[in-house]
Amino acid sequence: MKRNQYVEEKPYVSKHSFADFPFNSQLHKNITRAGFVNPRPIQDQAIPTVLKGKDVFGMANTGTGKTAAFLLPLIEKIYKTKGQAKRETVLIIAPTRELALQIESDFRTLAFGFGMFSVACVGGLPIMRQIGELKRGISFVIGTPGRLRDLIDRKVLDLSNCHSVVLDEADRMLDMGFRDDMLFIIGKTPKERQTLFFSATLSPEIKKLTGEFLKEPTFISVITGETLKNIDQDVIRVKNKEEKLKKLHEVLKRDGSDKVLIFREMKHSVDSLAKELSHFGFKVGAIHGDKRSRERIRTLDLFKKNTINILIATDVAARGLDIPNITHVINYDVPQTYDTYVHRIGRTGRSGKPGTALTFVPA
Numbered sequence: 001m002k003r004n005q006y007v008e009e010k011p012y013v014s015k016h017s018f019a020d021f022p023f024n025s026q027l028h029k030n031i032t033r034a035g036f037v038n039p040r041p042i043q044d045q046a047i048p049t050v051l052k053g054k055d056v057f058g059m060a061n062t063g064t065g066k067t068a069a070f071l072l073p074l075i076e077k078i079y080k081t082k083g084q085a086k087r088e089t090v091l092i093i094a095p096t097r098e099l100a101l102q103i104e105s106d107f108r109t110l111a112f113g114f115g116m117f118s119v120a121c122v123g124g125l126p127i128m129r130q131i132g133e134l135k136r137g138i139s140f141v142i143g144t145p146g147r148l149r150d151l152i153d154r155k156v157l158d159l160s161n162c163h164s165v166v167l168d169e170a171d172r173m174l175d176m177g178f179r180d181d182m183l184f185i186i187g188k189t190p191k192e193r194q195t196l197f198f199s200a201t202l203s204p205e206i207k208k209l210t211g212e213f214l215k216e217p218t219f220i221s222v223i224t225g226e227t228l229k230n231i232d233q234d235v236i237r238v239k240n241k242e243e244k245l246k247k248l249h250e251v252l253k254r255d256g257s258d259k260v261l262i263f264r265e266m267k268h269s270v271d272s273l274a275k276e277l278s279h280f281g282f283k284v285g286a287i288h289g290d291k292r293s294r295e296r297i298r299t300l301d302l303f304k305k306n307t308i309n310i311l312i313a314t315d316v317a318a319r320g321l322d323i324p325n326i327t328h329v330i331n332y333d334v335p336q337t338y339d340t341y342v343h344r345i346g347r348t349g350r351s352g353k354p355g356t357a358l359t360f361v362p363a
Helices: 025-033 041-051 066-080 097-110 127-136 145-153 170-175 179-187 204-213 241-253 267-279 293-304 338-345
Strands: 056-059 089-093 118-121 140-143 162-167 194-199 218-221 231-238 260-263 284-287 310-313 328-331 355-362
Touching: 025 066, 025 097, 041 056, 041 066, 041 194, 041 218, 066 089, 066 097, 066 162, 066 194, 089 145, 089 179, 097 118, 097 140, 097 293, 118 127, 118 145, 127 145, 140 145, 145 179, 162 179, 170 179, 170 194, 170 204, 179 204, 194 204, 231 241, 241 267, 241 328, 241 355, 267 284, 267 310, 284 293, 293 310, 328 338, 338 355
Parallel strands: 056 194, 056 218, 089 140, 089 162, 118 140, 162 194, 231 355, 260 310, 260 328, 284 310, 328 355
Antiparallel strands: none
16 A cells, blocks of 8 residues: 655635625624634535525535535525524434434534424434424424435325425435435425435436436536545554454554544444553543444543544444544455545545555454
């Protein structure tokens, strides 16, 4: 694997400032409070298009600022329709509960003071509470395909007045086998709607879905070579298990290993490595599909707040994660495909910061 040095990218020059966007004064206050300064590329290009009511197909990775790119104009849109007799709703579909909960958290920050309410319809959390919130009247429904379909089947989620639909990380949803659920859910929304479709890849299947879902979309791509250029990639050769663990210790003790994401292939391997590192005094957390939803959310929160600085995960559990300032991604087990490798290491080296990606391979 080629080792490549950190290459500093020329910063993106925004065509707009946040002040240029025709948002309500309360929304401008919330943008300032959230610490947004200059729009990120996806925000700069998508916000004016979404405000015009056009469909968008956005090529963007996790961590590019796309959540605000769709939330801000949609909050403005719903604010303007507030006085109408039948409340309009926004539907946001995400592949994982972690991403859906993160979007809802961002929504609460950006929609502060508007009297708008949201519900996160995700598995692993009490469905009766979600049903209660839906019955009280909601402006934004944010959920995963399986739980959304369950709520539609129970006849408690009505999407007939949902004229704004966002599919976030659509390629991940296809990878996870949600194609039929996506088609079913979108089939319950009006034909006259605004659809925003985000994906990190453009596979034939994604092209087909955009043809089915979108009307004359504006195509926006912020996928560049930036991620790989900002990441110093290397391999670590090891002869056996003992040497592998020893060399991992050495990496974790180095200066600069401040926030480390370690990937393993199997759930039980995640737990065993977490136990070993914890035994040696490292502050470590673990997430995989067998962990309870609350436990995963709590672990991610500890990692985001730097209470723990090492997170061990499987690929499925890490899907949709957007955690800033990860200094190192470590492939403790070699990824099965090149695409998996690219998705893994893309979680470091973001926003122009250098990152390190290390892959352990047999000597």
